Amino acid sequence: MVSLYDAGPFPPCPTPFNLTRHVLAAGRAHPQKQALLIVSADHTETWSFGALEAAVRGTATGFLRQGLTPGDVIVMRLGNTIDFPITYLAALAAGLVPVPTSAALTQSEAAFVIKTVSPKAVVAAPDIPCPDFAVTIDLETLQSFRSLPAAPYHLGDPERLGYIIFTSGTSGKPRAVAHAHRAIWARQMMFDGWYGLRPDDRLLHAGAFNWTYTLGTGLMDPWTLGATAVIPVAGTRPQELPALLARHDASIFAAAPGVYRQMLDRATPVPLPALRHGLSAGEKLPPALAERWVHATGRPVFEAYGMSECSTFISQCPADQNVAGTLGKPQKGRRIALLKNGEPVALGDEGTIAVARSDPGLMLGYLNAPQETAERMRGAWFLTGDQGVMNAQGHITYMGRDDDMMNAGGYRVSPIEVERVLADYPGITAVAxxxxxxxxxxxxxxxxxxxxNALDADKLRAYVSQTLARYKQPRVFEHLPDLPMGANGKILRRVLRQRFERHHDRKDQD
Structure with a gap:
C-alpha cells in the first residue's frame, strides 16, 4: 500500500461562472437574513445579504465607470473594515482581478506588489501605507460607489484569472499566486471535510478582513452556504473574544493557534452553549494547546493544513474519528500523495505532501514566473515542499518543512526575505x-x-519595524561568534534552532 488518497473527483465547476455570483447566490433567496455582523463589546454593525449584494454590485459599477475593463488588475490597500470584502467581491463581479494585501505591509513592500502585478488601479485608504500611483481610488470615492445601480455579473471560463495573492518564497521574494475563478468552487470540499458548516451557522473568525484566512473561511465560505459571518472590529483583544462568542451565539469559531493560546492565557472562562467547535489553521496547532482548549471549553477544535497555492486540503472534521496529533485526512474530492522521487512512498514512510494538478482549488501558477511554477508543478503533481507520513486510514502526520519556511502568526515567511533586510544594518556581518x-x-x-559587537536589541526592533510588516519581524535577536555552516557552505538554520531551544530549555530548568 502506498501513500495515495483518491476517493474520486469533486463535481466540475459549471460554466460560464463568476466567483462573486457563486458566493452570493444562496443569500439571494433570503435578502433580509444577516450576512455579516461586525462586533465589539458595545456595538454591532449588521449587513443583510440584500444590502451586501447591492453594495458589491454597485461598487462593481463604480469600477467600470472609472474606465476599468474585465481582466484589469486592481491592488487593494485597505484596512480591517467592510470596504475590504466589498471591494474584493465587486472587482471579481466586474471581471477585474483584485490583489488583496495585508494592511501591515510597509510602503516599500506595497511598492513591490504594485511593480509585480502592474495594476490599472489601486484602491487605497488614507491610513494604509501605499506609494503614489497614477490611478488611485480613494476611500471616499470607493464608498460612494455602493449606491450605484447593480452591475451585471461578468460570466466566463471558470479557468480564467480571478485574483492574485502573495506568499513568501524560498528565494526571499514574495511570490504572486494567480488563482482562477474556480478556486471558490473547490472550497466546498471544506464544508464537510473541515468545517461541518450549515446554513444556520454563525461563524466568528478572529482575524482581520484583509487576511486571506479570514476572507475565505470567515466570509466567502459562510456566505456561499447562506450562513452568517461574525467579525470582531479592528483592535479586539483575544481576551475579549469569549464574551463576543457568547453574546452573538457563535456556533463555530475560527482563529490561528496563537489566538487560541492568548485566549486561554488571558481570558476569563465564559459559557459557550451555542458553540459546536473551533477551527484552526495558518500554522501547526500544538497538541498541548488543543488539549487546553478542549479542557477549558468542552468543545473540540479541528485543524487544517493548506497553503496560498491551494488553500486547505487536509483537515480534521466533526464527521471523522481523528487520530490525535495528525493533520486529519485529505478532503473528499482531493487527490493527495506523499512523494519521493516522483512516486508515492509506502504507507508509514515520510514523503513530500503533493496535490494533484487537476485539483480545482490549485493555483494557475506563479504570476510571470514560469520557472518557479515549473519547479513546483512536477508531472501530475504540485509539490508543497512540506513533509508528512500517511497511515492506512489516510490520516497524515506533519513532519515539518523542508525549505526552512517559517510560520509567524499564520503567515508563511521566508527567512531569506528577513535576512536581506537585516544584512543592511550597520554592524551585522552575517545573519540567519x-x-x-x-x-x-x-x-x-x-x-x-x-x-x-553585540548590537542594541531595541534599536534592531525599531529598524525592522520600519522595514518589515509586523508578522515578519524577529522577536529574538542573538549575537554569535559565527553561524553554523554545512559542507556546501549553506547556513544550517536547523542547528541554530536546536541550539537556541536547548539553551532556552536549560534556562527554564535553572
Whole structure:
C-alpha cells in the first residue's frame, strides 16, 4: 500500500461562472437574513445579504465607470473594515482581478506588489501605507460607489484569472499566486471535510478582513452556504473574544493557534452553549494547546493544513474519528500523495505532501514566473515542499518543512526575505533567521547574527519595524561568534534552532 488518497473527483465547476455570483447566490433567496455582523463589546454593525449584494454590485459599477475593463488588475490597500470584502467581491463581479494585501505591509513592500502585478488601479485608504500611483481610488470615492445601480455579473471560463495573492518564497521574494475563478468552487470540499458548516451557522473568525484566512473561511465560505459571518472590529483583544462568542451565539469559531493560546492565557472562562467547535489553521496547532482548549471549553477544535497555492486540503472534521496529533485526512474530492522521487512512498514512510494538478482549488501558477511554477508543478503533481507520513486510514502526520519556511502568526515567511533586510544594518556581518520555540506551544522568529559587537536589541526592533510588516519581524535577536555552516557552505538554520531551544530549555530548568 502506498501513500495515495483518491476517493474520486469533486463535481466540475459549471460554466460560464463568476466567483462573486457563486458566493452570493444562496443569500439571494433570503435578502433580509444577516450576512455579516461586525462586533465589539458595545456595538454591532449588521449587513443583510440584500444590502451586501447591492453594495458589491454597485461598487462593481463604480469600477467600470472609472474606465476599468474585465481582466484589469486592481491592488487593494485597505484596512480591517467592510470596504475590504466589498471591494474584493465587486472587482471579481466586474471581471477585474483584485490583489488583496495585508494592511501591515510597509510602503516599500506595497511598492513591490504594485511593480509585480502592474495594476490599472489601486484602491487605497488614507491610513494604509501605499506609494503614489497614477490611478488611485480613494476611500471616499470607493464608498460612494455602493449606491450605484447593480452591475451585471461578468460570466466566463471558470479557468480564467480571478485574483492574485502573495506568499513568501524560498528565494526571499514574495511570490504572486494567480488563482482562477474556480478556486471558490473547490472550497466546498471544506464544508464537510473541515468545517461541518450549515446554513444556520454563525461563524466568528478572529482575524482581520484583509487576511486571506479570514476572507475565505470567515466570509466567502459562510456566505456561499447562506450562513452568517461574525467579525470582531479592528483592535479586539483575544481576551475579549469569549464574551463576543457568547453574546452573538457563535456556533463555530475560527482563529490561528496563537489566538487560541492568548485566549486561554488571558481570558476569563465564559459559557459557550451555542458553540459546536473551533477551527484552526495558518500554522501547526500544538497538541498541548488543543488539549487546553478542549479542557477549558468542552468543545473540540479541528485543524487544517493548506497553503496560498491551494488553500486547505487536509483537515480534521466533526464527521471523522481523528487520530490525535495528525493533520486529519485529505478532503473528499482531493487527490493527495506523499512523494519521493516522483512516486508515492509506502504507507508509514515520510514523503513530500503533493496535490494533484487537476485539483480545482490549485493555483494557475506563479504570476510571470514560469520557472518557479515549473519547479513546483512536477508531472501530475504540485509539490508543497512540506513533509508528512500517511497511515492506512489516510490520516497524515506533519513532519515539518523542508525549505526552512517559517510560520509567524499564520503567515508563511521566508527567512531569506528577513535576512536581506537585516544584512543592511550597520554592524551585522552575517545573519540567519529561523523559527524558534520559546514555550511549549509558542514559536517566534529569531535572528542570529555575527559582527564585531553585540548590537542594541531595541534599536534592531525599531529598524525592522520600519522595514518589515509586523508578522515578519524577529522577536529574538542573538549575537554569535559565527553561524553554523554545512559542507556546501549553506547556513544550517536547523542547528541554530536546536541550539537556541536547548539553551532556552536549560534556562527554564535553572
Amino acid at each position: 533567521v529561523t523559527e524558534v520555540r520559546i514555550k511549549t506551544d509558542t514559536t517566534v522568529i529569531g535572528a542570529f547574527y555575527t559582527g564585531a
